[in-house]
Amino acid sequence: MLPSTRQIHFHSTRWLSALVTLIASTSISAGPVNTDYDFIASEDGTYIWYIDERARINNGVLYTSYVKIDGHTGLSTLNLESGSRIGDDIDLSSFQQADDHNNAAILPLKNGKMMSLYTLHDARRTQYYRVSNTPLPLTLEDWGEEKTYPIPSSATYNNAYQLSAENNRVYNFFRVGARDPYYVTFDSNGENPSEAKHFIQNGTQWWDRAYAKYASNGVDRIDVFFTDGHPTVSRTSLYHMYIKGGNVYKSDNTRIGSLQDAPFGKNDATFVYQYGEDGTSRRPWNHEMRYGSDGIPVLFYSHQLDENTIDYYTAIWDSTSGSWIKKWVADAGDALIRAPMYAPDGTKYGGTQNDYAGGITLNPYNLNEIFISANVDPRNGQETTNYEIYKGTTTNNGDSYQWEAVTSDSPDNNYRPFVPFGANKPSEQVVVWFTGKYEQFTNGYRNLQSTGEPYFFKGYDSKVVGKYINRNASYLASTCQAVTITPNASNTTGYGGNQDQGSASFDNNGITVSGNGWKAVDIDYRVTPNTTLSFEFKSETQGEEHAIGLDNNLALSNGKRIRLYGTQKDAGIEGRFDTYHSDGGFERFITPIGKFIANSPYSAGHLVVNADDDANATxxxxxxxxxxxxxHSEIYFSRNQVDNYDANQGDGGTFDVTPDGSTLTLTDNGWRVVELPYDITPSTVLTFDFKSTRLGEFHGIAMDGDSSLNNGETRFALYGTQADPSSNENYKTYGGSGEFQHFTIPVGQHAASGRTNYLVFIADHDGGTKNGESIFRNVRVFDDTNGNLIDDRCDPAL
Structure with a gap:
């Protein structure tokens, strides 16, 4: 076995040489498991389709809202240029209700800020909203305080729009009392909500509820596409009307009345589909509404006969006949939720939803293109194991479609595709959906009726993913190209004006800065949150600050560099890489610098290095x-995707993750896993930072094909009072400093090649205080054929 690695880097090349020798003749295949999506918007998210806009692009950033496993209304931000998440994994809601009806509507305001609106599903007489403090909110603090306004009864389904022709008034439509649509208005800044106004009235029973989809041109019109009931228990029909200039109109522009005359009934609107008009007992449910090129909306709905027979249709307005023309689109396959779920003692959770289909959406940037979710392949009519996403293209106004698979042979189901508004260029256009388990619209803890014991009912467990519509190849392949920087006298200049008082010399592909020197090396690199800087560093004489960074100009900027060493610890400089040991030898650093200096991509013209030493200039x-x-190899921790590992090891202890997803903390006899589908090869490497401030019995990390202890996993000890004969203890080098230590483990040399499914994190402490602590951050898994700690997919040497 190889000797243990120490700290962040190496003091000799023996380990690298040994690794290269070992794998030089080995045929290496790519380690990461292939997926059909280009990015992950959230590791933990599910959403309903009656809330708009549930995803929205603003200034190149994709904002996506969803409901987490624990019931928080969540929000993620993803930079579309880099394909990486930025900012925090935000809990918008102060409440927790594990129900997929609670995702937020996202609205960019005309004043440059943003608004989010959300509520519990039929639980309180209160609506919730936030207005951002900044144009591009990335943290919960950026969103400002959570505010509320009263409503006549409980509510769900927020849909928010701002009309420039009405002095930028904001409208929010939602369902009240488990039945009828209402609305409130806000001022142009998203504040001062009005009293809730009843908009559509339909029947008296819960199943008479009017399910409504909305769309707006953002100027002077809001369209409404609604049912007259719940299709599982009602013989439903579909209707349309629209609001313009304070009045309400039928589809043919016949004025129904003033908006102040509300509520309106179904008989005031225009029939889109009348139950039984096609001679069947099919019941429709509305899915999507987007505007066509003529400014008239195009409608999409599902059409259900029974749980095995659902189809997708579109409806297009024909002004000549004064009616909606319906056209068949595709076979939607089977119902998503065909039966309730039951606890071990027979307790029933949720209910049958025979009308739930996978979802259909129109691409607003290309009106001839749609996306569907189905467990029937539209290309050949064959059933598929899981629900897949397909793209359909029409050249004859929807009379027929040419289909291609967006996903195929997926390990999980894929549901509710959606194309968000707001792209400023074709490269920002994306389709998003969620993938994973979806068997009910609720989650939660309940007590078993027979025993009173708690039972965790997990009706959904999925993540929100997406794919670029106009990028032909994987986005990773187009961005994962490394560049080498070679400083020399012609490309290096002073940095920071009077800050630079020293000199530079050049040798062996490197630069030495001394005498209180600050230097900038000319480069041309687009910095993103995924940007990583690899280098070797040494200091023969310690100064006040030794740092490296990236900048787009020559003016001093503390936020653009990371500290490696020095007597001064300026809080304005990223200090987590301040780990150099003062022996004057080279140490290797692999730093995800982009995470700390590039929440939004920018073009860096300079690599900045220093040896700041104002006092002595030595x-x-x-x-x-x-x-x-x-x-793209770093593991992103989401609080609600950290699962228990092996019930025999206890309840998993307690854990927490940082909002940026980089750090996982385990305490109190904690054994936890995150999903990591990865094909291990002989060159697979695992790197991470680890620390512990409370010594337990066993602190470690493992890769496992299942969630059972001692069933073939490869486990590594890092720290602890107890030896473990089933673990590799060559890496048990943590010294107990309470500070982070970096580990590099060539896991492919210890684990059998093949698929692993989980990464296991351990803070085992069964006895005594049971409060041992393990903290992991910056965890990366990648293949490294030549031993330079650069992901093979990004390595310029390969």
Whole structure:
């Protein structure tokens, strides 16, 4: 076995040489498991289709709202240029109700800020909203305080629009009392909500509820596409009307009345589909409404006969006949929720939803293109194992479609595709959906009726993913190209004006800065949150600050660099890489610098290095073998995707994750897993930072094909009072400092090649206080054929 690795890097090349020798003759296949999506918007998210806009692009950032496993209304931000998440994994809601009806409507306001609106599903007489403090909110603090306004009864389904022709008034439509649509208005800044106004009235029983889809041109019109009941228990029909200039109209522009005359009934609107008009007992449910090129909406709905027979249809307005023309689109397959779920003692959770289909959506940037979810392949009519996403293209106004698979042979189901508004260029156009388990619209803890014991009912467990519509190849393949930086006298200049008082020399592909020197090396690199900087560093004389960074100009900027060493610990400089040991030898750093200096991509013109030493001007910094690349190998922790591992090891202890998803903390006899589908090869490497401030019995990490202990996993000890004969203890080198130590484990040399499904994190402490602690951050899994700690997909040497 190989000797243990120490800290962040290496003091010799023996380990690298051994690894290269070992794998030089081995045929290596790609380690990461292939997926049909280009990015993950959230590791934990499910959403309903009656809330708009549930995803929205604003200034190149994709905002997506969803409901988490624990019931928080969540929000993620993803930079579409880099394909990476930025900011925090935000809990918008102060409440927790594990119900997929509670995702938020997202609305960019005309004043440059943003608004989010959400509520519990039929639980309180209160609506919730936030208005951002900044144009691009990335944290909960950026969103401002949570505000509320009263409503006549409980509610669900927020749909928010702002009309420029009405002095930028904001409308929010939602369902009240488990039945009827209501609305409120806000001022142009998303504040001062009005009293809730009853909009549509339909019947007196819960099943008479009017399910409504809305759309707006953002100027002067809001369209409404609604049912007269719940299709599982009612013989439903479909209707349309629209609001313009304070009045309400039928589809043929016949004025129904003033908006102040509301509520309106179904008989005031125009029939889109009348139950039984086609001679069948099929019942429709509305799915999507988007505007056509003529400004008239195009409608999409599902048409259900029974749980095995659902189809997708579109409806297009024909002004000549004054009616909606319906056209068959595709076989939707089977119902999503065909039966309730039951606890072990027979307790029933949720109910049958025979009318739930996978979902259909129109691409608003290309009106000839739609996306559907179905468990029937529209290309050949064959049933598929899971629900897949398909793209359909029409050249004859929807009379027929040419189909291609967006996903295929998926390990999980794929539901509710959606194309968000707001793209400023074709490269920002995406389709999003959620993938994973979806067997009910609720989750939660309940007590078993027979025993009173708690039972966790997990009706959904999925993540929100997406794919670029106009990028032909994987986005990773187009960005994962490393560049080598070679400083020399012609491409290096002073940085920070008077801050630079020193000199630079060049040798062996590197630069040495001394005498209170601050230097900038000319580069041309687009920095993103995935940007990683690889280099070797040494200092023969310690100064006040030794740092490296990236900047787009020569003016001093503390937020653009990371500290490696020095006597001064400026809080404005990222300090988590301040781990250099003062022996004057080279140490290797692989730093995800983009996460700390690039929430939004920018073009860097300079690599900045320093040996700041105002007092004595004796500090030195030497950097060599410098390269920049885009790294997609880091594990992103989502609080609600951290699962228990092996019930025999207890309840999993307690855990927490940081909002940016980089750090996982385990305490109190914690054994936890995150999903990691990865094909291990002999060159697979696992790197991470680890620390513990409370010594337990066993602190470790493992890769496992299942969630059972001692069933073939590969486990590594890092720290602890107890030895474990089933673990590899060559990496048990943590010294108990309470500070982070970096580990690099060539896991492919210890684990059998093949698929692993889980990454296991351990803070075992069965006895005594049972409060041992393990903290992991910056966890990366990647294949590294030549031993330079760069992901093979990004390595310029390959």
């Amino acid at each position: 500090g030195t910094s030497t950097f060599r073998n410098i390269s920049l690349f885009e790294d």
